[in-house]
Amino acid sequence: MVHYVYDFADGHRDLAGLLGGKGANLAEMTRLGLPVPPGFTVTTEACRAFLSTGAEPDGLAGEISVHLAALEDAAGRRLGQCDDPLLLSVRSGACFSMPGMMETILDVGLNDDSVAALAKVSGSERFAWDSYRRLVQMFGATVMGVDGALFEGALADLRRARGAADDLGLDAADLAGLVATYKDVIRQETGEDFPQSPREQLRRCVLAVFASWNGERARIYRRREHIPDNLGTAVTVQTMVFGNLGPDSGSGVAFTRDPATGRPGPYGDYLPNAQGEDVVAGIRDTVPLSALAELHPDAYDRLREHMRVLESHYRDLCDIEFTVERGRLWMLQTRVGKRTAEAAFVIAAELVDEGVITAEEALGRVGGEGLARLMFPRFDTSALGAPLAHGLPASPGAATGAAVFDSAEAVRRAAAGEQVVLVREETTPDDLPGMIAAQAVLTGRGGRTSHAAVVARGMGTVCVCGAEEIAVNTGARCFTVGHTVVEEGTVISVDGSEGTVHLGAVPLVDSPVLRYFEAGGRGTGLVDAVARAMEQADSVRALEVRANADTPEDAARARRFGAQGVGLCRTEHMFLGERRALVEAMILARDKAEQGEALDALLPLQREDFAGILAAMDGLPVTIRLLDPPLHEFLPDRTDLAVRVAAAEARGEVPDGHAVDLLGAVNRMHEENPMLGLRGVRLGLVVPGLVAMQVRAIAEAVVERVRAGGRPRAEIMVPLVGAVEELRIERAEVERVLAEVSEESGVPVHCPVGTMIELPRAALTAGRIAGEAEFFSFGTNDLTQTTWGFSRDDVEAAFFSAYLDKGIFTASPFETLDHDGVGRLIRIAVEEGRAARPGLKIGVCGEHGGDPASVRFFHTAGLDYVSCSPFRVPVARLEAGRAALDGEGCDDR
Numbered sequence: 001m002v003h004y005v006y007d008f009a010d011g012h013r014d015l016a017g018l019l020g021g022k023g024a025n026l027a028e029m030t031r032l033g034l035p036v037p038p039g040f041t042v043t044t045e046a047c048r049a050f051l052s053t054g055a056e057p058d059g060l061a062g063e064i065s066v067h068l069a070a071l072e073d074a075a076g077r078r079l080g081q082c083d084d085p086l087l088l089s090v091r092s093g094a095c096f097s098m099p100g101m102m103e104t105i106l107d108v109g110l111n112d113d114s115v116a117a118l119a120k121v122s123g124s125e126r127f128a129w130d131s132y133r134r135l136v137q138m139f140g141a142t143v144m145g146v147d148g149a150l151f152e153g154a155l156a157d158l159r160r161a162r163g164a165a166d167d168l169g170l171d172a173a174d175l176a177g178l179v180a181t182y183k184d185v186i187r188q189e190t191g192e193d194f195p196q197s198p199r200e201q202l203r204r205c206v207l208a209v210f211a212s213w214n215g216e217r218a219r220i221y222r223r224r225e226h227i228p229d230n231l232g233t234a235v236t237v238q239t240m241v242f243g244n245l246g247p248d249s250g251s252g253v254a255f256t257r258d259p260a261t262g263r264p265g266p267y268g269d270y271l272p273n274a275q276g277e278d279v280v281a282g283i284r285d286t287v288p289l290s291a292l293a294e295l296h297p298d299a300y301d302r303l304r305e306h307m308r309v310l311e312s313h314y315r316d317l318c319d320i321e322f323t324v325e326r327g328r329l330w331m332l333q334t335r336v337g338k339r340t341a342e343a344a345f346v347i348a349a350e351l352v353d354e355g356v357i358t359a360e361e362a363l364g365r366v367g368g369e370g371l372a373r374l375m376f377p378r379f380d381t382s383a384l385g386a387p388l389a390h391g392l393p394a395s396p397g398a399a400t401g402a403a404v405f406d407s408a409e410a411v412r413r414a415a416a417g418e419q420v421v422l423v424r425e426e427t428t429p430d431d432l433p434g435m436i437a438a439q440a441v442l443t444g445r446g447g448r449t450s451h452a453a454v455v456a457r458g459m460g461t462v463c464v465c466g467a468e469e470i471a472v473n474t475g476a477r478c479f480t481v482g483h484t485v486v487e488e489g490t491v492i493s494v495d496g497s498e499g500t501v502h503l504g505a506v507p508l509v510d511s512p513v514l515r516y517f518e519a520g521g522r523g524t525g526l527v528d529a530v531a532r533a534m535e536q537a538d539s540v541r542a543l544e545v546r547a548n549a550d551t552p553e554d555a556a557r558a559r560r561f562g563a564q565g566v567g568l569c570r571t572e573h574m575f576l577g578e579r580r581a582l583v584e585a586m587i588l589a590r591d592k593a594e595q596g597e598a599l600d601a602l603l604p605l606q607r608e609d610f611a612g613i614l615a616a617m618d619g620l621p622v623t624i625r626l627l628d629p630p631l632h633e634f635l636p637d638r639t640d641l642a643v644r645v646a647a648a649e650a651r652g653e654v655p656d657g658h659a660v661d662l663l664g665a666v667n668r669m670h671e672e673n674p675m676l677g678l679r680g681v682r683l684g685l686v687v688p689g690l691v692a693m694q695v696r697a698i699a700e701a702v703v704e705r706v707r708a709g710g711r712p713r714a715e716i717m718v719p720l721v722g723a724v725e726e727l728r729i730e731r732a733e734v735e736r737v738l739a740e741v742s743e744e745s746g747v748p749v750h751c752p753v754g755t756m757i758e759l760p761r762a763a764l765t766a767g768r769i770a771g772e773a774e775f776f777s778f779g780t781n782d783l784t785q786t787t788w789g790f791s792r793d794d795v796e797a798a799f800f801s802a803y804l805d806k807g808i809f810t811a812s813p814f815e816t817l818d819h820d821g822v823g824r825l826i827r828i829a830v831e832e833g834r835a836a837r838p839g840l841k842i843g844v845c846g847e848h849g850g851d852p853a854s855v856r857f858f859h860t861a862g863l864d865y866v867s868c869s870p871f872r873v874p875v876a877r878l879e880a881g882r883a884a885l886d887g888e889g890c891d892d893r
Contacts, residue, residue, distance in 0.1 A: 567867020
């Protein structure tokens with residue numbers, strides 16, 4: 001029989017997949033003896049059963065009744081009873097933290113009768129009606145599907161009518177009237193009344209939380225964070241404790257370390273006379289956690305002790321939600337806290353120094369995506385000037401963009417290529433699409449633990465919260481600071497590290513982490529933490545990391561960043577600019593003599609380029625890919641040429657002869673699908689002299705470097721091979737030219753000859769191709785295109801967003817490798833290639849070589865190296881080290 005419900009006392013933190021993160025950690029705190037209000041958890045299995053059928057799972061109601069009865073017996077009260085009601089909270093809790101993305105309903109069990117009893121036993125009529133209006137509002141929006149803006153509008157109208165700055169300015173009569181208004185809204189919008197049966201409320205709440213797993217904002221968040229859609233959410237049902245009982249009560253969020261910077265020590269926000277939802281919603285400004293020491297010293301001391309217990313037990317930064325009920329502390333939730341990239345590196349290094357975790361565990365707690373963010377530029381402090389406004393530095397970094405005032409506008413402008421800053425009084429979960437689209441988030445209210453701050457930190461988005469100097473007017477689409485009005489579209493700059501806002505676009509400078517990679521040195525704090533993580537990764541990784549570099553400058557930078565060679569040098573990039581005319585001359589040549597002249601002119605230029613790259617990578621391998629794209633890409637645009645010729649003829653003029661010749665060449669070489677046309681190895685086989693020129697340039701560059709005392713290690717890669725016969729013929733030509741140069745120079749030149757595996761047929765016949773190839777390098781960009789049948793330039797804008805929405809992709813296959821399809825071809829090629837040629841060197845040079853998730857796959861597939869752009873070399877080094885750890889040791893936070 002399936003077991004759908006667990007008491008807190010029956011679970012533990014290792015059951016997060018079943019009980020969700022919230023339920024598992026509540027169980028763990030219960031086991032540790034911390035003051036947790038009792039309750040039970042409905043499992044993710046029940047949620048998945050509900051989502052698959054749309055109906056309540058068989059037996060679930062009975063199990064909930066049994067556990068509810070035990071809860072009632074322990075409390076000595078019944079759910080919603082008329083003289084002293086037991087009230088419950090119902091909260092979602094997925095395996096992975098999804099802050100604000102699903103639903104919570106508080107004060108379940110209240111009705112028109114028990115609200116009076118609650119007023120009597122609490123001694124506060126205002127508290128009772130405040131609790132009831134919260135239930136009706138949450139239940140109406142979450143369970144009955146009423147637009148939450150209708151409730152917020154009614155509340156705002158009442159505050160204005162009473163001249164109240166916030167909810168605390170409303171008395172018991174106001175709140176009782178608000179409950180009646182809310183009920184009328186529900187009746188008008190749904191045609192039914194707010195249910196008075198406490199057990200019916202509980203049943204419907206549980207099912208509504210299940211359904212919220214497939215809500216729009218939850219799906220958007222999962223897609224953004226690459227969380228699988230099939231996990232489902234658990235539901236925690238817990239005895240209510242109240243932070244809104246008066247000035248001796250309140251709620252807060254605490255962290256054992258600063259989640260933005262990693263600095264140790266208690267950190268967080270507290271809001272007197274409030275429920276926990278008020279803290280994260282940012283509807284009133286919080287006070288620092290340290291203020292709790294003055295308001296409730298005993299509760300603060302107990303909280304500090306519980307925080308020490310939890311950080312010691314979890315061996316990590318802990319995120320804690322708590323409530324003080326008339327001076328008594330209750331622990332409502334804990335989890336390993338989300339943190340910024342900066343905090344992740346700093347905390348990992350500090351925990352190693354404290355002897356809490358090992359260096360390998362620390363490596364598992366940082367990631368390549370975070371490292372990439374730390375390499376982004378920062379504002380030039382010398383150019384900042386006086387800030388327009390100050391707020392709380394909620395998520396570090398620097399961002400500039402046009403101010404926008406709602407999520408839809410942020411998405412619209414970002415889709416058009418504009419950088420935007422989302423400005424809100426406070427954000428709600430419905431703002432998630434705009435937060436994803438924006439470069440930064442700025443709010444006028446809310447603390448460091450508000451919704452905006454928590455979500456922005458998790459996404460790595462710059463955020464400043466609680467900028468009280470700004471008055472946001474969403475209706476007028478502007479905000480004001482004193483006499484300054486900032487209208488929508490005005491460019492502003494947001495510094496999430498300092499908590500400042502500036503008018504205009506502030507200049508950027510390199511980050512200290514980027515300067516570390518450029519110049520070396522250790523420094524302190526963040527830079528030292530990054531350096532230690534990199535050293536650990538380099539000490540354990542099996543994958544080499546090379547760079548894609550086409551110039552000596554790129555190669556030199558890649559080497560400074562730790563590259564162990566060049567995995568891809570694209571020779572076509574050497575034919576651009578002024579050299580394009582020489583390629584045109586080669587294409588337009590009327591005979592072999594003219595073609596030879598053009599190739600002879602290109603030879604010394606290519607030789608110079610190769611010599612510079614080999615010098616920058618002296619002693620390290622440099623894999624040079626022979627010309628790959630179609631030749632017509634080096635010619636002018638076909639339409640432009642045709643228009644020029646036709647315009648001249650229309651004017652009665654004789655068209656320019658060179659233009660006519662070019663148009664003829666372009667027409668001859670035009671292809672409907674150039675990606676699958678005359679390119680790669682096919683060019684070398686049908687264009688006489690092209691391969692010989694490139695190979696001679698490589699060989700002569702090797703000779704030049706040897707004579708200069710260098711140690712050149714050039715490798716020659718033949719692109720787009722689909723049949724071993726193609727490679728056999730081209731390799732013979734390569735070896736012929738290498739032998740010629742060796743004989744002419746007296747310097748032996750040996751360059752390994754390999755191929756780029758970028759066609760499915762090449763992967764499937766890798767055993768035969770390995771007979772002619774001394775190395776393989778996977779061109780995963782084209783391999784993805786040809787495996788999926790996608791033309792990348794055409795399909796990404798056309799339908800990828802729809803595929804992501806429908807769950808066909810969890811990420812673009814051009815960003816993160818498709819393990820099942822493209823990855824399967826890679827595994828086949830590795831296995832068959834090495835079976836035919838033991839010790840075959842195999843790497844990857846597509847863009848996936850710098851993608852963290854893809855790097856892990858390449859490690860498991862047994863590749864020898866990855867190659868990526870110079871700026872992603874540190875990311876690949878770090879992820880290669882993480883990939884070498886036990887899979888359980890890597891924890892993406």
